[in-house]
Each structure stands twice: as C-alpha cells, then as structure tokens.
Amino acid sequence: MQYKWDEEADVVVVGFGAAGMAASVTAHELGASVIILEKAPEGEEGGNTRVAGQGYLNTSSVESAIAYLNALCGPFTVPQPMVQVWAEEMCKNNEWLASLGGDPQEHQHPPVGIEFPDLPGADCVHKFHDGPTYGYSYTWKLFERLVKERPIRVLYETPGRTLIQNDITKEILGVRAQRDGKDVLVKARKGVVLTCGGFENNQEMIRNYLPGVPYCYTSGSPYNEGDGITMAMSVGADLWHMNNYAGPSMALKVPEVRTSFSMQALHYSKQPPGGMIVVGPDGRRFTDEKFKTRHGKVPVNGRWLPLSTPCPMYMIIDHAHFSAGPLYDGHPSHGWTQIVEKYEWSEDNSKELAKGWIVKGASIAALASAIGLDPAVLEATVGRWNQSCAGGKDTEFNRTLMMAPIAQGPFYAVEMSPSMLNTQGGPRRNEKAQIVRPDGTPIPRLYSSGELGSIYSYLYQGTGNLGECLAFGRVAARHAVAETAWG
C-alpha cells in the first residue's frame, strides 16, 4: 500500500515527557533525524514529568539494583534480562545527563526515601534532581532544554492516533496523527518509540484494569489517556502491569478542574489543627488517615496491598480545622493542579464552601443528612474518634498523628476520591525496549519507554519512574537507530 506521507524522520517519538526526551535526544546524538508528536499544546507538554517531584533514581551498584528490583517485584516477577538492563542503565542516568550539560544533585534534605529499606539491595537507592532545588519543574526544565537546543521537531497538538503497519511484514512504518481535526501521516524510516504515558485519565481503562477503584483521578497530566495502549494493542501488542499504579491516595476532584486537589490534612507530615477523619459510604472510618502509604500500598497481613478506598469517601472536619487556613495543599512543588492549573483556593475556604466543594452542617447529624450518610452512624463514628483522642489511643486503626477531636461546630465534609500519580501498565516490552506480542516476539520497529508499560509490577521505589524513563528511553533509541531504514 502506498501512503502519502506528510512528515518523515528516522525515528518518530510519540509523547514529550522524560521518556520522549531520553529517546529523542539519544536518537539525535546517534545521528538520526527525530520528530516528536505531542498531544498537548505548547506550554502543557511534559506530561507527568513536568509536574513530578523532579527526583530521578540513579542506583549505585548493578548487583544491588538487581536484588532490589527483584524484591520490589516480589511474586509479580519480571524476566531477568529486563531486570539486568534496568539495573545496568539506572546506574548511568547521572553520567548521561552530566555528559549533556546537566547538573545532577543528590537529594540532601528530607524526604530522602528508601521506600522499602528492609528489602535486599535497598542501599542502591540514590535520588537525584537537576541543579539547585528552587521553584518547581527544575529537572523537567533541563529535559525540555535538551530537546529544544537540538534540531528535534516537536509537533504540538498533534496526538498520535494509530500506528501504520505493513500488512505482510507487520513492521511499523509510521504514525497516523491528527492536527486541527485532519490526519497527518508521519513516516518513521527506522522506528517508532511510544512514550505517551499511562491511562490516568481513561476511566474505562481504570475500571477494567486498576484493582478496587470504580474511578480514580490524577494529580498529573490530563493528556495521558491511554492512547499508547490502544495504539499498541491494535497492532498486536501484549499488555503487562496494568493492575499496578502509584496510588491510590485520597483527594478532592471537582468537575470544573481537570486534576485533583490534595488536602493539607491528609498529608502524612502536615499537622493542621482541629479534628479530621475520613469515612466511607457506610459512615465509618476504614483506615489510619495519616498513614504514610508506599505510593498507595499499605501493609495487610504481611503483604503490601493498595489502600482500600470505599467510594464515595468523606473527609469530616470541625470548625477549628476549617478556620485554620486553606484545606488545599496548594504549595507548587509538584502536581498539575498546583503548577499548571494554578487554582487559587481562598485563604478562608469560603469560595469553595460557596461552590459546594465543602458541605457544612450545624451538627454531625445535619452534616450526615446533607451528604447522604446515616446520621446515627456518623455520630457514633465521631463519638468513637473523640473518645480515642481523649484516651490518647486510636482504638480502631492505631493512628498516632493529628489526634484532635472533632469537637467544635459547625462541621464540614469534603468528598474524597481515589487519586494517583501515575499508572505503570501498558504494552509489554523486552530488554531492547521492543514492544512484544503475547507470544513474546517483537513487533518490528516498535519501541516504548516510560510509564507506558513500565517495568514496575508490584512495589514502587519513588523516583524509579523518571529513572526508568531515562534508562529505557536510551535503550529504545539505540535499538531503533540501529534498524536499517526501510525507505
């Protein structure tokens, strides 16, 4: 079949986040011409990378990194050739960024977190970011510069829609993208690298693949809608790690804003005054609200499982808490709502009360009626919590932080939804970053990197995602550039 190509390059990269940067810069340095297709408008590219905490993992030893990743995967094993390449490449992230003019700085101030210190190899964890830690998006700014200072064309507002595949050889020849509602056919002479992130904004995929959540909202980019999964599946890809994600946490989501709002009181280390609990639809508490989950996982009978999030959930607070300052944790260190949406939450919460994002009741019973809970049950729940506070011990969930009674009326409720940083699942890839079919054979000329089919199958070490984007972005580009151009 003859195609009328609108654009062409040796390597076509779909998505401009960390993985897209690493793939496109590596391909360019190896002499390939590169086009990046990006769904977002200029200024909103960068995906989750743009609004992340900006830390990336650079492991200190290959042997320890192998042990640690295998331990993180636990019973959800990953093929050893993948683990080996991950471990070898994760040690080289700093060296690679420094060679391009970056300024790797190790995280010195809390939270420097080895997420699972008891696991073998955990001492390999070293977290870095670029340059001095002021402002936000500082590591992303380096990534953006590395692309923009090279002759790599970025086509904004041009989402990849489908992959163009040779009917007989099954090779991927290019991408059908869309711009201004029209098809744009982009020829990839050597290969296509999918780096278009996860399915954080695709509620159907969330219902189908994430464990235990009927819906879930992102604190990252609203443009990650699982497009790479649909594109890869349509050309025969297998999927993996679809049930693993960096979540859930609990956050406010309102229709007016694309991404979720984190609440001060639910932040592990913050201790605003006044009382706060979270209840499920039965009006009862279900967890230690202040427990520091491991990216959404909590210990259950000696195993780590996703935090249970019986929806809809309600954060119940008293007037002492409400009047102490903004309920929203709007400090712009990370998160799309803070950095890109820049929603200005009122200092006294009055604007959000008027919008109905916060519901008020003169008594606990009145508040329960206003949000559709059983008044007697909610009164009993609050009574038990207040007794726990008086006795200095949470008899239900052993919470130790912010042990203040819900005492001073009026009372308030904020509906909480499950929220996440990012999904880990997507098309399965091999140690060459080739996307593979269910039988393990690669789909010719198709590669991926980043959270779209990440290696993380079970437990997650913070900064591992950006580290993996850099590592497998380089791997994907090296193998794609080594292909013989087909035309």
Ligand SMILES: Cc1cc2nc3c(=O)[nH]c(=O)nc-3n(C[C@H](O)[C@H](O)[C@H](O)COP(=O)(O)OP(=O)(O)OC[C@H]3O[C@@H](n4cnc5c(N)ncnc54)[C@H](O)[C@@H]3O)c2cc1C
């Ligand atoms: C608030 C927050 C904090 C985090 N903190 C950290 C941290 O400190 N360290 C860490 O390692 N990880 C962190 N993570 C996770 C990490 O940010 C992501 O896993 C990582 O950035 C993923 O990079 P990526 O390049 O794979 O995808 P992204 O950075 O999400 O980029 C994907 C890009 O693809 C584009 N796109 C989507 N669909 C299409 C399409 N059809 N065609 C073309 N383009 C498309 C998107 O617009 C986007 O620009 C955090 C995540 C969040 C949300």
